[in-house]
Amino acid sequence: xxxxxxxxxxxxxxxxxxxxxxxxxxxxxxxxxxxxxxxxxxxxxxxxxxxxxxxxxxxxxxxxxxxxxxxxxxxxxxxxxxxxxxxxxxxxxxxxxxxxxxxxxxxxxxxxxxxxxxxxxxxxxxxxxxxxxxxxxxxxxxxxxxxxxxxxxxxxxxxxxxxxxxxxxxxxxxxxxxxxxxxxxxxxxxxxxxxxxxxxxxxxxxxxxxxxxxxxxxxxx
Amino acid sequence: xxxxxxxxxxxxxxxxxxxxxxxxxxxxxxxxxxxxxxxxxxxxxxxxxxxxxxxxxxxxxxxxxxxxxxxxxxxxxxxxxxxxxxxxxxxxxxxxxxxxxxxxxxxxxxxxxxxxxxxxxxxxxxxxxxxxxxxxxxxxxxxxxxxxxxxxxxxxxxxxxxxxxxxxxxxxxxxxxxxxxxxxxxxxxxxxxxxxxxxxxxxxxxxxxxxx
Numbered sequence: 459x460x461x462x463x464x465x466x467x468x469x470x471x472x473x474x475x476x477x478x479x480x481x482x483x484x485x486x487x488x489x490x491x492x493x494x495x496x497x498x499x500x501x502x503x504x505x506x507x508x509x510x511x512x513x514x515x516x517x518x519x520x521x522x523x524x525x526x527x528x529x530x531x532x533x534x535x536x537x538x539x540x541x542x543x544x545x546x547x548x549x550x551x552x553x554x555x556x557x558x559x560x561x562x563x564x565x566x567x568x569x570x571x572x573x574x575x576x577x578x579x580x581x582x583x584x585x586x587x588x589x590x591x592x593x594x595x596x597x598x599x600x601x602x603x604x605x606x607x608x609x610x611x612x613x614x615x616x617x618x619x620x621x622x623x624x625x626x627x628x629x630x631x632x633x634x635x636x637x638x639x640x641x642x643x644x645x646x647x648x649x650x651x652x653x654x655x656x657x658x659x660x661x662x663x664x665x666x667x668x669x670x671x672x673x674x675x676x677x678x679x
Numbered sequence: 680x681x682x683x684x685x686x687x688x689x690x691x692x693x694x695x696x697x698x699x700x701x702x703x704x705x706x707x708x709x710x711x712x713x714x715x716x717x718x719x720x721x722x723x724x725x726x727x728x729x730x731x732x733x734x735x736x737x738x739x740x741x742x743x744x745x746x747x748x749x750x751x752x753x754x755x756x757x758x759x760x761x762x763x764x765x766x767x768x769x770x771x772x773x774x775x776x777x778x779x780x781x782x783x784x785x786x787x788x789x790x791x792x793x794x795x796x797x798x799x800x801x802x803x804x805x806x807x808x809x810x811x812x813x814x815x816x817x818x819x820x821x822x823x824x825x826x827x828x829x830x831x832x833x834x835x836x837x838x839x840x841x842x843x844x845x846x847x848x849x850x851x852x853x854x855x856x857x858x859x860x861x862x863x864x865x866x867x868x869x870x871x872x873x874x875x876x877x878x879x880x881x882x883x884x885x886x887x888x889x890x891x
Contacts, residue, residue, distance in 0.1 A: 484694030491701040498708035509846060509874035510729040517866050538855070627855045633743065634851025636858065637725040637875055645728060655859075 512640055515652055534579060534621040536572070536639060537562065537656065539664050540630035544572060544639075551659055559659055562667040567638050576646040579621040586613055587647045614649035623651035628664045718792050719817040720744035722850040727877035737842045739833070740876070742793045743849035747857045748819030749829060750795035753836050753843065755788065763840045764788045770835040771798055779805075795819040798828055822860055829861070833868045848876040 530549040537545040545562040565571040577584055587610055593599045594606060601609065625639055636653075643651045656664075664670075722744060736757045742750035756763040765784035772779045775798045779787070786805045795817045796804045804816040822829045836843055845865055849858060865873070 481691065484698050487698055488694050488701065491698065491705055495701060495705050495708060498705065498712055502708060502712045507724065507733050507848075507876045508727065508729045508879050509731050509733050510727050510877050511731070512873050512875060514862070514866060514871045514873070516869075516871055627859065629854075629856050629859075631855040632851065633849040633853040633855060633858050634725040636855065637727055637851070637877055640875070641727040641729070641877075653862075 510637065510640060510644070512653065528622050532620075532622045533624060534576075535624045535626065535660070537660055537664055538625070538627040538631035538635040538639060539564075539668055540628060540670065541668075542567070542632075542635060543668055544635070545664060545667055546572070546575065547663075551657075556659055559663050559666070562663050564667065567635070567642070572639070572642055573646060576621070576623070576642060576648060580646055580648055583614065583617045583620045583649060584647050586617075610647075614647065617649045620649050623648055625651060625653045626656040626660055627653075628656060628661065718742060719750055719795055719814065720746075720748060722848060722853075724848060724876055724878050725851040726879070727875075728879070729877060730879065733846070733874070733876060734844070737840065737844055738846050738874075739836050739843050740793065740846040740848055741829075741861055742795075743847065743853045743857050743861065744819075745850045745852050747854060748795055748817075749822055749857065749861060750793035750817070751820055751829065751832055752793035753840075756840055761840075762788060763836075766839045767832070767835050768801075770839065771831060772801075774831055774835070775799070777802065797821055822864060827864065830864050830868060833865060833870065837868065837870070844874060845870050845872070846874040846876055 533549055535547050535550070537547075539545050544565050544567060546565060547560060547562050551560060565575060590599070590609065590613065591606075594601055623643065625636075625643075627636060640651075640653075720742060722742060736754050739751065739753040742752065744750070753764065753767065755761060765779075765788045768779055768784060768787045771777075777798065779802070783802065783805045787801075790805075794804075797818065797820065800816055804813060807813055807816075820829045820832065821827065833845075847858070847861065862873070
C-alpha cells in the first residue's frame with residue numbers, strides 16, 4: 459500500500475512539472491535592459507548637426523590689383539552692428555563723401571526687418587524660385603528631388619536683377635548674427651552675396667548710427 | 680456535486696514580451712548611436728534652415744568658444760588605418776622641434792574631442808591621464824601673428840589630408856573678432872570654402888510674404 463501511494467505521488471509530481479514548464483524570471487533582465495536603454499538614450503546625439511556652406515572670395519594676391527567692379531545700383535551693404543543691431547545702406551560710398559558720410563538705415567533680424575527688404579529687392583528671382591517650387595510640388599514639372607537644388611542654383615545664376623549683397627561685420631557683432639544673416643540670404647534666395655571686411659568709413663558710420671564713441675583703432679586707419 | 684476547481688493563476692507577470700520590445704529598442708539605439716563627445720567648451724550653435732548634414736570624415740572643425748578661445752579637431756580620415764591624426768601631430772612636432780613617441784601618437788589618435796593645447800604643452804598634455812588635469816591644459820590654440828600655431832595646424836592638416844574641409848562651430852555669442860581672425864587665417868592658407876555648423880530651425884515663408 460505504502461509503495462503504491464508513493465508511486466502515485468511520484469507520478470502526480472511528474473505530471474505537474476509537465477503541466478507547468480519551468481518559468482524563468484525575466485525581471486533582472488528587464489532591469490538591465492532598462493538601464494542600458496536609458497544610458498544609450500542619454501548619450502545618443504539624435505539630431506546630427508547641420509552645416510551651412512559659405513564660399514568667400516579669394517584674397518587678392520596682388521596688392522595693386524583692384525577688386526572686381528560691381529554696379530552700385532544693385533549693391534546692398536549690410537552691416538552687422540553691436541548689440542544685435544543691423545544696418546544697411548544702398549550703393550557705395552564715394553571718396554568725396556568721406557567727410558560727410560551717408561546715413562545708415564537701421565533694421566532688425568525679424569521677418570519684417572531685413573527679410574522684407576531683401577525679398578522686395580529680390581522680387582523677380584524670389585518669385586521665380588517660388589513658382590518653380592510650386593510647379594515641382596504640384597507635379598507640373600517632373601524632376602527628381604536631387605536636381606531641384608541644381609535647377610534653383612541655375613535660376614540664381616542667370617538672374618541679373620537681384621541685389622548684390624555685401625555683408626560686413628562691425629567688430630562688436632557676434633557669430634550668431636553672422637549665421638542669421640547668411641541664413642536670411644538662403645531664405646530669400648539671394649543669388650549673389652559675400653562677406654567682406656568692413657571698411658574704415660563704415661566703422662565710423664556704425665559708430666555714428668549706434669552712438670558709440672569712435673575707438674582709436676578706427677580713427678588711425 | 681463536485682466543486683469545479685478554478686485554476687488558480689499565479690500572480691507572476693510574464694515579462695517575455697516586455698523583454699522583446701526592450702531588446703528591439705536597445706538594438707535600434709545601439710546601432711544608431713553616435714556618442715556625444717564632450718567638448719572642452721560648451722557652445723550653443725546658432726539656428727539656420729540649412730538641412731545639409733555634417734559629413735562623417737574629412738573634416739577639421741574649429742570650435743570657437745564664447746570667451747574667444749579656439750579649439751581644433753580633425754578626424755582620422757575615411758579609414759582609421761590612414762591615421763591622419765598622428766601624422767599631422769608628427770608634422771607639427773617636426774615644425775616646432777618636438778619629437779612625439781609612439782605612445783604619445785597613439786594617445787593623440789584616440790583623443791576624441793577638440794583640443795586647444797599649445798604645441799609646447801602637448802607632450803605634458805598627452806602624458807596626463809586625469810581628465811581634470813587635462814582640462815587645465817586646454818587654453819586654446821595660439822592664433823596671434825607672433826605665434827600662429829592654428830595656421831600651422833591648418834597647413835599640415837591640409838598637407839596630410841588634401842580632401843579636408845573646414846567647419847566652424849561657434850557659439851551664437853562668440854565675438855566676431857575671433858571669428859574674423861580664424862576666417863582670416865583660413866583664407867591665408869587658401870581655404871575659401873567653409874561649413875558653418877548650425878542647428879536646424881523650421882522657418883516658413885509663404886507666397887503672400889513675397890508678393891507683399
